[in-house]
Every structure is written in structure tokens, then in C-alpha cells.
Amino acid sequence: MAATTASTSTPREQQAVLAKGVRNFSAVLVSLLLLLAASLYGFMSGAISLPVHDVWTSLFQASDSEARQIVWNLRLPRVLTGMLAGMCLAISGAFLQGVFRNPLADPGIIGVSSGGGLAAVTIMILFPEHIAYLPIAAFLGALGAAIVVYVLSWKGGASPVRLILAGVAVNSLLGAAMTALMILNSEKVQSVLPWMSGSLNGRSWPHFDTLLPYTIIGVIASFFLMKTANLLVLGDDAAKLLGSRVELGRLLIILLSTFLAGAAISIVGMVGFVGLVVPHMVRLLIGNDYRIFLPVSAIGGGTLVIAADTAARSWFDPIEFPVGILLALLGAPFFLYLLRKGVKR
Amino acid sequence: MSSALTAVQLKYGYERSAAIVKDFDLQVETGEWLGIVGPNGSGKSTVLRMLARLASPQQGSIDIEGRNLADLSAKSAAQVMTMLTQHQDYGLDITVRDLVRRGRNPHLKWYEECRWKHEDVVDWALRATHMEQLQHRSLLALSGGERQRAWLAMCMAQSPRILLLDEPTTYLDIAHQLELMELIRSLNRDQGITVVMVLHDLNQAARYCDRIVAMKQGEVVRSGTPVELFETDFFREVFGIEAKIHLDNGIPVYLPHGVVSRQHNG
Numbered sequence: 001m002a003a004t005t006a007s008t009s010t011p012r013e014q015q016a017v018l019a020k021g022v023r024n025f026s027a028v029l030v031s032l033l034l035l036l037a038a039s040l041y042g043f044m045s046g047a048i049s050l051p052v053h054d055v056w057t058s059l060f061q062a063s064d065s066e067a068r069q070i071v072w073n074l075r076l077p078r079v080l081t082g083m084l085a086g087m088c089l090a091i092s093g094a095f096l097q098g099v100f101r102n103p104l105a106d107p108g109i110i111g112v113s114s115g116g117g118l119a120a121v122t123i124m125i126l127f128p129e130h131i132a133y134l135p136i137a138a139f140l141g142a143l144g145a146a147i148v149v150y151v152l153s154w155k156g157g158a159s160p161v162r163l164i165l166a167g168v169a170v171n172s173l174l175g176a177a178m179t180a181l182m183i184l185n186s187e188k189v190q191s192v193l194p195w196m197s198g199s200l201n202g203r204s205w206p207h208f209d210t211l212l213p214y215t216i217i218g219v220i221a222s223f224f225l226m227k228t229a230n231l232l233v234l235g236d237d238a239a240k241l242l243g244s245r246v247e248l249g250r251l252l253i254i255l256l257s258t259f260l261a262g263a264a265i266s267i268v269g270m271v272g273f274v275g276l277v278v279p280h281m282v283r284l285l286i287g288n289d290y291r292i293f294l295p296v297s298a299i300g301g302g303t304l305v306i307a308a309d310t311a312a313r314s315w316f317d318p319i320e321f322p323v324g325i326l327l328a329l330l331g332a333p334f335f336l337y338l339l340r341k342g343v344k345r
Numbered sequence: 346m347s348s349a350l351t352a353v354q355l356k357y358g359y360e361r362s363a364a365i366v367k368d369f370d371l372q373v374e375t376g377e378w379l380g381i382v383g384p385n386g387s388g389k390s391t392v393l394r395m396l397a398r399l400a401s402p403q404q405g406s407i408d409i410e411g412r413n414l415a416d417l418s419a420k421s422a423a424q425v426m427t428m429l430t431q432h433q434d435y436g437l438d439i440t441v442r443d444l445v446r447r448g449r450n451p452h453l454k455w456y457e458e459c460r461w462k463h464e465d466v467v468d469w470a471l472r473a474t475h476m477e478q479l480q481h482r483s484l485l486a487l488s489g490g491e492r493q494r495a496w497l498a499m500c501m502a503q504s505p506r507i508l509l510l511d512e513p514t515t516y517l518d519i520a521h522q523l524e525l526m527e528l529i530r531s532l533n534r535d536q537g538i539t540v541v542m543v544l545h546d547l548n549q550a551a552r553y554c555d556r557i558v559a560m561k562q563g564e565v566v567r568s569g570t571p572v573e574l575f576e577t578d579f580f581r582e583v584f585g586i587e588a589k590i591h592l593d594n595g596i597p598v599y600l601p602h603g604v605v606s607r608q609h610n611g
Binding site: 017020224227230231233234235237238240241242243244245283287288289 | 397398399418419420421422423424427428430437438439440443444447448450451455481483496500503
């Protein structure tokens with residue numbers, strides 16, 4: 001029926017296809033350039049400003065110079081760790097906004113922040129001698145909370161609305177426990193605060209080495225789930241009618257998102273906003289197709305965290321501001337601006 | 346003619362309440378256009394959802410082309426049958442073509458992308474639904490009628506042999522309603538696609554359907570060709586209205602005259 005009419009496209013159609021291809025290509029290119037620019041900013045700025053030339057030589061030539069020490073041992077691992085964390089959070093948010101078909105979904109909605117937060121605060125306040133286990137505890141806490149949310153919402157299926165409601169309930173419960181813990185141990189709260197607002201302070205090669213395998217696994221898995229996400233955004237009924245196993249697909253995507261966000265917060269603390277604002281912005285700019293939406297969101301997430309962290313540590317010198325606070329302070333108004341303006345194309 | 350779709354003794358309901366659908370039997374012949382009508386709450390949409398595998402009957406069985414629907418994988422069922430649902434507006438910002446390409450999913454292996462011969466089917470589906478001109482527009486930029494046609498194009502990209510439709514014209518103005526019905530007629534006649542449609546507008550049902558099944562309180566109460574069905578008794582019993590029947594070139598048309606006075610005996 002269709003074999004005889006393979007290419008009947010008019011010049012105008014070809015133009016439209018080309019325009020879309022150019023748009024997608026330039027979206028990836030621009031986001032990569034921004035990522036590079038943010039990284040360069042991250043290498044140059046700080047307590048000691050370095051010119052581009054010094055950054056370049058210290059990146060590519062081993063030496064004993066102070067610049068090499070600063071760039072190679074302090075700024076490079078911090079930039080890379082921030083990049084990975086931002087990517088993880090943005091991919092997680094992009095997936096969750098799709099499966100929940102809700103633009104306000106972010107990793108927090110399925111209990112990642114509250115579960116990871118409670119576990120981390122418990123370690124920091126009650127078992128400070130086991131602080132080395134904080135990342136793994138936060139990761140397991142995030143995963144556990146997400147599983148509880150999923151199980152609570154199950155009733156012959158886990159519909160997005162029930163997931164969100166169960167998430168709200170679990171979040172407030174865990175949040176209350178966390179607050180109670182902090183009030184009862186108010187003398188130790190000071191040490192908890194930077195983690196609570198998300199900080200890259202002191203993050204170095206070991207943190208990067210820890211986060212890297214999780215990110216790689218997560219990114220590979222997300223390639224396999226893009227098609228599923230593209231069907232799920234059409235709605236449960238439509239996805240089922242297209243032969244998709246909706247509940248399985250949604251569970252896998254939620255698990256992957258939890259895995260990624262849990263890994264990120266276990267290393268950098270509760271950095272909020274990236275998982276919400278980055279996918280949202282990218283969607284406004286390039287639309288809903290996960291094959292392009294997801295990679296650009298990931299790059300955007302990395303870029304935003306690097307830029308924000310660099311600003312947070314260099315603008316307020318000698319104080320190092322937690323990156324999470326700066327992200328919220330700058331991101332919230334920008335986000336509101338975007339929402340009001342919309343993007344016309 | 347062989348049977349495209351057979352339902353035997355379907356039952357559906359919630360605990361502690363009257364069944365929504367009970368003792369439902371249905372046989373749809375290949376190439377037929379069947380309409381399901383009935384007042385609100387008669388269970389017609391539930392029947393359609395069971396046929397489409399979106400709801401599982403508590404009792405009874407459904408066969409498509411001689412195979413038990415419950416034994417088929419989601420994908421193999423989707424290769425044969427699909428449904429155009431009532432409202433599917435989630436503010437999705439993707440192009441029409443990208444939507445239609447997703448219709449190829451049941452025919453793709455898990456690692457496959459929609460390419461080559463699949464793109465040809467997409468081209469065909471866009472042409473068959475007159476969406477070629479709009480294929481590179483975002484869904485957000487379409488009118489209600491265009492959007493419904495875009496979703497129909499996605500259904501057609503599935504190359505289904507059975508198409509179920511749940512009140513597809515509900516939110517469309519009259520010109521778009523007729524346009525969509527004519528489109529479905531051409532798919533039914535030219536492609537031989539079996540059509541099962543739930544619809545509210547009885548005159549449209551009479552004009553387009555080969556056969557009509559009327560439901561009330563979860564059961565089939567009447568069935569037959571439009572001419573057989575359209576009698577004053579039918580409208581009184583099934584819909585509770587007084588109606589006059591006219592014939593327009595052999596197609597029955599009803600004009601409602603008022604509501605039958607209801608008995609108030611509790």
C-alpha cells in the first residue's frame with residue numbers, strides 16, 4: 001500500500017525537515033559550547049583568578065606550578081563532579097516529568113530528596129563516626145523512599161496521580177522526621193546545613209570516581225528507555241494501544257530516575273531545582289522528543305551546576321556559598337520569567 | 346465473511362455495585378462498520394475499552410481474528426487492532442510526523458527505530474488522513490479537528506485491521522465531524538479496515554454504520570441495520586424520547602420531539 005510512494009515530499013516539506021535537523025543539531029552544539037564555557041569559567045575563577053593561558057597549560061602539561069595544583073587538583077575534579085551531578089539530576093527530572101506528564105515533577109516528587117536527606121542527616125547527627133558511609137546511606141535512603149512511594153501508590157497499577165499523592169505523603173512524613181532529628185540535636189545542625197542545601201565544597205577526584213560509574217550506567221540505561229518515555233508521554237491508554245507495557249516501563253523509568261538522582265545527591269547533597277528547571281527550559285526550546293530532549297537536558301544540567309557552583313564559590317569570596325542556594329536564588333526568578341513569557345516559535 | 350472480533354458473555358463491574366456490563370455478546374464481521382449506541386452510563390465505552398484491552402473483563406472472552414485476546418502479547422494485539430480515544434490533549438510539543446511515527450512501535454523490535462520501510466507507512470498514514478500539509482507542525486499549533494486527525498494518522502501508522510473509536514467527534518464542530526466520518530468511511534471501504542465505533546449522534550450512526558448495537562444498563566437491547574432499528578419504539582425504550590423517523594434517500598433520520606414522561610415509583 002505504501003511502497004510506491006516513498007518520496008513525494010515537496011521542497012517546503014524538505015525545508016521543514018531540514019529546519020528541524022538544523023535546530024536539533026544547533027541545540028546540541030550550543031549546549032556543548034555552553035558546557036565548555038561554563039567549565040572554562042570554573043577553571044579560571046575562584047579565590048585566585050587564572051588567565052586562560054595558565055588554565056590551558058595546567059590542563060595539558062604536568063608541572064609543579066601553583067596553577068597546575070589549583071586547576072588539576074581542585075577545580076577540574078570539582079567541575080567534573082558538578083557536571084556529572086547536574087547531568088544525573090537533569091536526566092532524572094526529564095524522565096520524571098514525562099512519566100508523570102507533569103511539568104512540575106522533579107526527583108523530589110518520588111521521595112528521593114526526603115529519603116536521601118533523612119538517611120544523610122541521621123548519619124551526620126547520630127553516627128558522625130560513620131560519616132564515610134554517608135553517600136551510600138543517602139543513596140539507599142533515596143532508593144528506599146522511592147520504592148515505598150511506588151508500593152503505596154500501587155492499586156492494580158501505579159497511576160501518575162496516585163504516585164504524586166503518595167510522594168507528597170511520604171515526603172512530609174520523612175521531612176517531619178528529619179526536622180525532628182535536627183531540632184532534638186540542634187547543636188549539630190550547623191554541620192548538616194551545607195549538605196542540606198547542596199554543596200560541591202571540597203569535592204575532588206574520589207567523589208568524581210564514585211559518581212562516574214553510576215552516571216555511565218544511568219546514561220546507558222536511559223538510551224534504552226527513551227523510546228518507552230516517548231510512548232508514555234502520549235498517555236497510558238495511547239501507550240498501551242501502541243503495545244507498550246506501561247506499568248513496567250514506568251517502573252523502570254522511575255527506578256532509573258531514582259538511581260541517577262540518588263547517586264547525585266549522595267555526592268553533592270540536596271541540590272534542588274536542576275531536575276525541575278533544566279528539563280523544563282529545554283522542553284520549551286526544543287520540544288518533547290526524548291531522543292533530543294534528553295541529551296540536551298543532560299548537557300544543560302551539567303552546565304548549570306558548573307556555572308552556579310563557580311559563581312557560588314567566587315562571587316562571595318572568602319565565603320563559599322552552597323551551590324543549591326544560589327541555584328534557587330537565581331533559578332526561581334528566571335523560571336518564573338520563562339513561565340510567564342512562554343517561548344514562541 | 347469471517348469474524349474480525351467476537352466477544353462472548355463479557356461481564357464488567359465493581360464490587361458491591363450493579364455490573365456495568367453483563368452478558369455482553371458481540372460479533373463483528375471483517376470489513377464491517379459497527380456502531381455502538383446507548384444513553385449515558387449504558388456501558389458502551391466500557392465495552393470498547395475491554396475490546397481494546399484497556400480494561401479486562403471479569404468474565405467472558407474476546408477473540409480477534411480467531412485468536413484469544415487475553416493470550417496475545419500487548420505488541421501482537423497492537424499490530425492488529427488499535428483505538429482512537431476520546432481526548433488526548435496533554436499539551437505535547439512534538440510534530441505531527443513524530444506522533445505518527447510512534448504508531449509504528451508495535452511493528453518495531455525493541456532496538457529498532459522508525460526508518461526506511463516504516464517511514465513509507467508513515468507517509469501513507471499521513472496521506473490517508475490528509476495530514477501531509479501539516480506533518481511538520483507541532484501538535485500545539487493544531488485545531489481540535491486537525492489534532493484528532495493527527496491521532497487518527499498515528500492509529501493508521503499501526504496498519505491495524507480493526508479500528509475502534511470512542512466518540513471521536515464529540516469535541517468537533519459539525520464540519521469537522523463530517524470530515525472525520527468521511528475519512529473513516531474511506532479507510533473502511535478502501536482499506537477494508539473493520540470499524541467499531543461508539544457514538545452519541547444517532548443520525549450519524551444511521552448514516553455511516555452498517556449495523557448498530559444499542560445498549561442500555563450494561564446489556565445489548567437491540568441490534569440491526571439502521572433501517573431495522575429506527576422505529577419510534579426504539580427511541581422510546583432505549584433513550585426515553587419521543588421521536589419521528591424520516592427517510593432521507595433510504596437513510597433513516599430521527600427528529601426528537603420530547604422526553605417520555607418517566608415513572609416515579611422509586
